Amino acid sequence: MTQVNVYRGRTTVLPVSLSYDVSNDVITSEIRVARNPTAELIATWTVDYKTDGTDGELILTLDDVITAQITETLGYMDIKRITAGEPVPVFDDPIQVVFKDSVTA
Numbered sequence: 001m002t003q004v005n006v007y008r009g010r011t012t013v014l015p016v017s018l019s020y021d022v023s024n025d026v027i028t029s030e031i032r033v034a035r036n037p038t039a040e041l042i043a044t045w046t047v048d049y050k051t052d053g054t055d056g057e058l059i060l061t062l063d064d065v066i067t068a069q070i071t072e073t074l075g076y077m078d079i080k081r082i083t084a085g086e087p088v089p090v091f092d093d094p095i096q097v098v099f100k101d102s103v104t105a
Contacts, residue, residue, distance in 0.1 A: 004077065004097045009068040014060040018090065023053030026082040029060055031075040035094045042075045070099050
């Protein structure tokens with residue numbers, strides 16, 4: 001995954017498939033204006049397991065109410081996994097997020 005498109009005023013659902021069991025882990029994901037954790041926060045994904053987490057299947061969601069308020073055109077996201085009390089990255093590099101306008105009202 002190199003880029004994620006988020007449309008303002010639309011709910012964005014992003015399936016993420018990991019190759020390992022995350023059922024006992026805490027998973028979080030944020031979108032920020034720059035590639036660091038102190039940069040301004042744009043939005044926080046809601047993270048759910050697609051099943052029970054043992055298959056590594058996640059669903060990240062941004063509600064349309066949240067996306068409608070985003071004014072930035074570009075951001076960066078990653079996924080943080082806390083396993084056995086230790087925070088570990090899921091991806092090697094942050095993923096670029098492009099915010100786009102929708103045509104249909």
